Amino acid sequence: MTPSSSAAAQERLAVRLAQQDKVPAAVADAIRAVPRHLFVPERIRLGGRWLERSADPRAWLEAAYADQPLITQLDDGRPDGTGYISSSISKPSIVAEMLAYLQVGEGDRILEIGTGSGWNAALLCELAGEDDTATIEIDPDLHTRARAALASAGYAPETVFGDGLKGHPPGAPYDRIISTMAVQHVPWTWAEQLAEGGMLLTPWGTAYHNGVLVSLRPDPGGHSASGRFFGDAAFMWARSQRPPHGAVEDRVLPEHDYTETTTRLYPAEPLGDASFAIGLMLEDVKETIVWEDDVPGSDRFTVYLMDPHTGSWASWHADASRSRYPVRQHGPRLLFEELEAAHAWWTEAGRPDHTRFGLTLAPGGEQVPWLDDPNHPIPTLPRA
Ligand SMILES: C[S@@+](CC[C@H](N)C(=O)[O-])C[C@H]1O[C@@H](n2cnc3c(N)ncnc32)[C@H](O)[C@@H]1O
The missing domain is CATH 3.30.160 (Double Stranded RNA Binding Domain)
Incomplete structure (x- = not known):
């Protein structure tokens, strides 16, 4: 792979994403600035098979700049698992959609949950500045690898090893919290660590349906947080919130x-x-x-x-x-x-689509889903 071939692929991806609905120039510029291939491990899983960079550098580079998620880890890194997908570099167009929604401004304090490869953390550094960006990862190997990738690309955000469901209190309050793992239950700690007027954005799903995105903002007084569902994105689950695996x-x-x-x-x-x-x-x-x-x-x-x-x-x-x-x-x-x-x-109810639903989060983590507005919680079904 020559530097010019990776630069050309990087430019093509940025141009493609800039044409995506609602993606602002700042997000496209961040994608243009960060060499994604520096965050792609030597070995990635594509179409059910591992692809080694050394075996096929051209296919590897093509994959690094294609608009697709790249699986980077199975079974939390254990060699004896069942093939459960446990980490990936997210699909560029979904990342762009999330960053567009987040409206990060320079100097905003940002916490990313789920560092994975570190690519999104690098984009956040471009948007907010590395001094205002922290990212947290639960897997020690991925954490170490992401730190090294960020350094090789010239970024030094705060990289934390730990359980992102607890947030990262030392850096709070945050103007934006972005999770890149799906949750079934949004932890109240995230809402607590938001600054006034802040926003948290996370992939969300149920055991039955994964997934959508939800963005929550603190309600006046900060005693709850609420917002609507949107998007269409099946992320990998937070480790402790995975639905049971297996058929x-x-x-x-x-x-x-x-x-x-x-x-x-x-x-x-x-x-x-x-x-x-x-x-x-x-x-x-x-x-x-x-x-x-x-x-x-x-x-x-x-x-x-x-x-x-x-x-x-x-x-x-x-x-x-x-x-x-x-x-x-x-x-x-x-x-x-x-x-x-x-x-x-x-x-x-008129077959409402998912964007008519929203969620209110209360201290303690109780989640109340609603239709159209928080005054219309969806009914609890009697257990048959
Ligand atoms: C879709 S990947 C993240 C993609 C990443 N942002 C990137 O740019 O490559 C989701 C990540 O969440 C991590 N994860 C799962 N549960 C976690 C938790 N409780 N706290 C922090 N990270 C977690 C996984 O190990 C995985 O690396």
């Missing part, structure tokens, strides 16, 4: 008893915005789809729902040739009935 269908055992009914609700119906709303209402429920004969997109498939805490599961089989679909339910929670009730509520 839901593997928890369906032959010795389990179940009830069997039928429904007219087509199993592919609760996707997209419906699944976002269902996720808000169905606490801790994870869903997977298993395609018949392993053919994604086929009209024969089974949707599985599972609650890991009670062991309850439901399965729901689609077959386009029928008008009613068989449903099986096992365990103390009747998960399909809960899903049906959530879907009915969403339909009656």
Whole structure:
């Protein structure tokens, strides 16, 4: 790789992102200024395979400047895991969208949660200045590698090794807190560490639906923080907030008893915005789809729902040739009935998209999701 080939690739990426809706010149300039390849490890995972820089420098450089996330770590770095994706360099267009939303001004105090490769921290240094930027990472190897990458690119923000869910009190208050890991529960400590008029932005999701972005601002008096959902972004989870890993269908055992009914609700119906709303209402429920004969997109498939805490599961089989679909339910929670009730509520509410929903966070971390404004919390479903 020659310096000119990386500079040309870097320029192409900046030009492409500058054309993206709402990306201000300052963000495009930051992307233009930071050589992304300096933050890409020698070994990245692409299309289910590892790509070594030494084996194919051209493909590696192309990947470094493509608008795609690059997986950099599996299984928290353990060699014996199941292939769970635990770190990546985020997709440039999503990073640009988040930075545009954040409206960082020079001299703003910034905390980034989830340093990963350090690329986004370098962009924040460009926008706010390195003296006002701190970033925190829970993984010791990634923390060390990011520090070195930042130094090699000429940046020296405060790099902290620790649990970002606690924020970083020594540097507070922050004008902006940006998390680059998804949470199911926004920690109140983040809101506490915001300056007056500050903003926190984080990927957010439920076990059922990952994910969206949410930005919260402290309410007057600082006794709560609230804001709306937007965007479409599935980030990797904060380590301690991961939904249970593994296939839901593997928890369906032959010795389990179940009830069997039928429904007219087509199993592919609760996707997209419906699944976002269902996720808000169905606490801790994870869903997977298993395609018949392993053919994604086929009209024969089974949707599985599972609650890991009670062991309850439901399965729901689609077959386009029928008008009613068989449903099986096992365990103390009747998960399909809960899903049906959530879907009915969403339909009656006019099938709102996720940007009509928002979240209020209270001290102690209680989260209250609402529709249209904080005075309209979404109902809690009775457990079937
Ligand atoms: C999508 S990656 C971050 C991408 C990064 N900002 C970049 O520019 O490359 C998410 C990171 O969050 C880290 N992480 C997970 N849980 C964490 C926690 N509780 N505190 C801090 N970092 C955490 C992961 O180790 C991972 O590196």
